[in-house]
Amino acid sequence: AQKVTQAQTEISVVEKEDVTLDCVYETRDTTYYLFWYKQPPSGELVFLIRRNSFDEQNEISGRYSWNFQKSTSSFNFTITASQVVDSAVYFCARGSSGGYNKLIFGAGTRLAVHP
Amino acid sequence: DAGITQSPRHKVTETGTPVTLRCHQTENHRYMYWYRQDPGHGLRLIHYSYGVKDTDKGEVSDGYSVSRSKTEDFLLTLESATSSQTSVYFCAISEGSSYEQYFGPGTRLTVT
Numbered sequence: 184a185q186k187v188t189q190a191q192t193e194i195s196v197v198e199k200e201d202v203t204l205d206c207v208y209e210t211r212d213t214t215y216y217l218f219w220y221k222q223p224p225s226g227e228l229v230f231l232i233r234r235n236s237f238d239e240q241n242e243i244s245g246r247y248s249w250n251f252q253k254s255t256s257s258f259n260f261t262i263t264a265s266q267v268v269d270s271a272v273y274f275c276a277r278g279s280s281g282g283y284n285k286l287i288f289g290a291g292t293r294l295a296v297h298p
Numbered sequence: 299d300a301g302i303t304q305s306p307r308h309k310v311t312e313t314g315t316p317v318t319l320r321c322h323q324t325e326n327h328r329y330m331y332w333y334r335q336d337p338g339h340g341l342r343l344i345h346y347s348y349g350v351k352d353t354d355k356g357e358v359s360d361g362y363s364v365s366r367s368k369t370e371d372f373l374l375t376l377e378s379a380t381s382s383q384t385s386v387y388f389c390a391i392s393e394g395s396s397y398e399q400y401f402g403p404g405t406r407l408t409v410t
Contacts, residue, residue: 285331
């Protein structure tokens with residue numbers, strides 16, 4: 184199976200620290216899509232970003248930034264100046280173009296931001 | 299927020315009983331998905347639908363069936379619930395096959 188690996192199970196930081204969540208994916212597809220979702224303690228899944236395989240530009244949204252490197256099959260997520268509200272489980276996922284975008288999720292990284 | 303609701307939100311049932319979970323959307327999206335979330339596994343796809351009456355199996359479909367008779371509703375049925383099906387079930391919708399998926403609030407199912 185083509186996996187998505189989030190090697191960091193749990194990360195603990197102090198508020199205002201920068202933190203990077205790693206995501207490595209496997210795929211045989213030429214065109215594919217990568218996603219990050221946030222699951223706060225309340226349990227809902229919040230969509231954060233979608234990246235196409237043919238667009239390797241990094242993206243920044245406020246304190247969030249994403250680094251897509253096709254050469255290493257990685258799509259890492261950085262939170263700058265973390266806040267307590269960033270505490271959540273973060274999931275990386277991969278979808279494919281010809282397969283109805285069935286998502287393969289990583290196991291998630293639990294981020295705890297302490298005051 | 300995408301208009302997705304799931305019912306029930308919580309259910310406790312006994313082994314061997316049938317269970318149906320409902321996903322309802324008001325977005326008129328073509329694609330709908332059912333996932334289960336278990337510790338250490340992230341989310342895994344159970345079944346998906348790409349139109350009315352068009353459904354197919356996902357990664358962990360054994361013991362589950364689905365139906366979609368209307369665009370807005372996608373039903374997940376456990377014909378005979380087992381303890382291994384204790385999980386949190388999420389429904390998702392998508393506008394197209396290359397678009398992001400938006401998730402419902404989830405249903406916590408406990409099979410005793």
